[in-house]
Amino acid sequence: MTSTKATSFQEYQAQREAFIKDDRSLRREFLPANLNLRTSKEAEADRIVREIRALEEKTIWREDYTDIPHPFPGMEFLTGKRIIEKTRLFKILSKMPKGGLLHAHLDATVDTEYLYRLAFKYPIMHIRVIAPLSASTLVTNPPEFRALPKAERTNGTSLAHAAYEAGSWVPLTNARESFPKEMGGPEGFDKWVIGSLTINPSEAYGTHNTVEKIWQKFRSTFFTATGLIRFTPIFAEYIKEFLRSSIADGILYVEPRVNFWYKNLYGENGEENVQHRDLLQIFDRIVKEVKEEMAQAGRAGEFIGAKIIYSTVRLITPEELEWYFADCITLKKEFPHLIAGFDLVGPENDLKPLIYYAKELLAFQERVKAEGLDIPFIFHAGETFGDGTEADTNLYDAILLGTKRIGHGFSLFKHPKLMKICREKGILLEVCPISNEVLRLTSSMPMHPLPALINNGVPVALCSDDPSVFGSMGLTYDYFQVLAASEVTGLSTLGALARDSIEFSSLEREEKARALEVFEKKWDEFVNYVVEYENQ
């Protein structure tokens, strides 16, 4: 393929074509299984989508936007979202079946407005801040929420009054209604809370424009969200909305990571007495309810189910980790169909690397095996642009410890041998394009290393990570960013990515087969739609 002895231009062109094909031969859309599924209609839909992409690159993306100085396809998501939503490409992708969602943190999966509105249904929901609010400290003073037990409830009225005692709880409705005019009144309060649950463009691309700084804001959104979500009545509604909105975006199956802490769920009376098994029971019940709902609507096939990846934060001691292992095993025994695996989460650059826990992780593996359980590791690793840093080095440990998939693996493209192992052993990468960009590992999608992974034949699923924080609900936005930023990637690539998100999920064999069957049916409908209605 690399000879330079072409004696004629025709010969050169043939050589060139074969050369390009060979370079792309590891891409998973060219796997026999995927090629066999490809119809002439899909090829036509692929062509149509490429044409629309090329056209919109020259039109919508070249318009003058007064507040967007440098629009381009694949640009900074928080700034470009408005343009993305104007495109035909986005409309098309919103109708695409997405397969499974394999990487999302439960506490960041529901639209923040929806969550916020839920809170007002419960008068026992209180709010507090660490210092009296003032207009100038609003953005650095995020609220904390909690449903309080009767004995602790207050009739505080305002967070902004000079008399407000720092850290004391105020009923949510009071706090909102008393919000001072100079801070925007009740609407200003809403804006402040929503702003505390999300990252905005001027934070990501201005005030917090480094990985370290944006993570401060990012973690702060969880600080605010947790008290709202981890309250059983809201929790149930929250999960239902997560499932419903995922289904609406064409997602068949979800596998969220759920953070477990000793106690981290408040009951309907505001008592912190809800056990981890109660949490799983709620989850289980809601999944069943949504399945019934779908069946009643004649759409049973569109939702295959949900499982949980048991997660805890990588700042605990190895001794504390043992407690979580025991907890996870207990839960797995009671809910074998719900617990999909085990992970350690949190910023890899600041917290403990996997090697810190390696001894305990090895022992856990042995124990799980001895007990005849199936709790694979599904580790976060390599969520960094560092080279040889602890976060980057986590990739070696994740693989050596037999991780089933890799969460992020952003730095994997630097490691030729590791990519080969992922390809050959079938370790899928849960790639989160928008998350990586908003959290400043890459400045825009054209700079994202995803094409290197795809060209190396590494299995990849596109994931949303924390869509409520980024305002990227569902998977359509992430698919859009990937499609917009590459001229190699087409509809068939996206189809292969979606199939892999089912193939590498934690679904049981029969569930998986059913999911794939449903997917193919939906895919054909989608391809038909593109050819019939978007071909103009």
Place this chain on the structure above:
Amino acid sequence: MTSTKATSFQEYQAQREAFIKDDRSLRREFLPANLNLRTSKEAEADRIVREIRALEEKTIWREDYTDIPHPFPGMEFLTGKRIIEKTRLFKILSKMPKGGLLHAHLDATVDTEYLYRLAFKYPIMHIRVIAPLSASTLVTNPPEFRALPKAERTNGTSLAHAAYEAGSWVPLTNARESFPKEMGGPEGFDKWVIGSLTINPSEAYGTHNTVEKIWQKFRSTFFTATGLIRFTPIFAEYIKEFLRSSIADGILYVEPRVNFWYKNLYGENGEENVQHRDLLQIFDRIVKEVKEEMAQAGRAGEFIGAKIIYSTVRLITPEELEWYFADCITLKKEFPHLIAGFDLVGPENDLKPLIYYAKELLAFQERVKAEGLDIPFIFHAGETFGDGTEADTNLYDAILLGTKRIGHGFSLFKHPKLMKICREKGILLEVCPISNEVLRLTSSMPMHPLPALINNGVPVALCSDDPSVFGSMGLTYDYFQVLAASEVTGLSTLGALARDSIEFSSLEREEKARALEVFEKKWDEFVNYVVEYENQ
């Protein structure tokens, strides 16, 4: 290497170490040739440098800088330069022998202040703008320079006067002295000219923060520089300064790309009558003068020489290209020791791709071979973050056409087969870290794909591309950015990169052997210096 069956933690650790070593085994600092050269003193120097890097990451890079909101090692060069220059790491690298400079555009290789001062030695130097200057249009109205023949000289006085006739020439000194007070007077004039020859932080990271926009400014710097440089008296001094300043930075050999246009050099009388062979004669003479200068100073070994890569711009027609081929062949015959190869330059995203010229390039190859000449292609290719775009696809053509090295190859990391070919066939990548960042292919060094290339065993030489435009004179800044942004890369990595810049240069066999010999001597002195003077 990928077994997960470690039965003890000790075993796990041994496995892990071997695993990491294997993943890095293609790195060229581990080639037997490089390992054989490694002394225990180098290992000690490597350790010292790693310690200093780690320390400075936590000190100098964490200080509060009023006008640098987010300092970090490997940050945006134009903003971080001031911090870089404060580091011990920079001081150390400025003493490191650098080998050869294999990718730099001659017209952007000399400090702009130096070039600008040269112009005042020649009263026949004139200046013009396309519209009368005003304070508000200063930055969008870059000057053009030209040495004018007697008949065309003027006694215009000002570029800013309302009576200034757009596009008319004014003697440089007059224009400077008459520069209006409200635009800063003569010092304001100096600032304006220097600003037109360089890219500043607010352009790169603000007003022109996309590849497309920064290239507009970038090309405009050449528009201003050309008229100053391409005037024989200045040209000679310019080349001398280029060589001297390179030597001062520890560069042994330079191989600049020189743009050829039908006529593009003005003689000392301001006539555009200087031939391409005259240009080469000047170049040849200056190289000899600098060699003599060095010999007289007892430093003969520190400068091995210079060659030229004949370049023209990829916007001409294939028919016009034939003229340049003929010109290049004629020059090669007269100056066989000077012409190192042939290239097509200019923004790959906007201008013609290699395939557009493939027929003619193939024919040129045949002709060169038939005439028994040695004019390899040394193509720019893949200077893009695009995936499957024309610029990215140039990589296939460059390799198929037998390129000796690749200029930039920024997108090569996405192509597993192409990296393998580069590794196996010895096609070196001329990587220009600061150029890539300032020209917005990457936002900072940690986002640069260089580690992927190095881990894949692709030969790489670090290059400065257009140091006068970026303010990154010499190679120290580029080496700094690479060392600062990786924890795998150490002194031994930099040594291997520098050796490759000699190994893959266009030096003749004996010159190369001599250059390597000089390099090793200088390298040992450098390692000694680090161990003796920086170990505290």
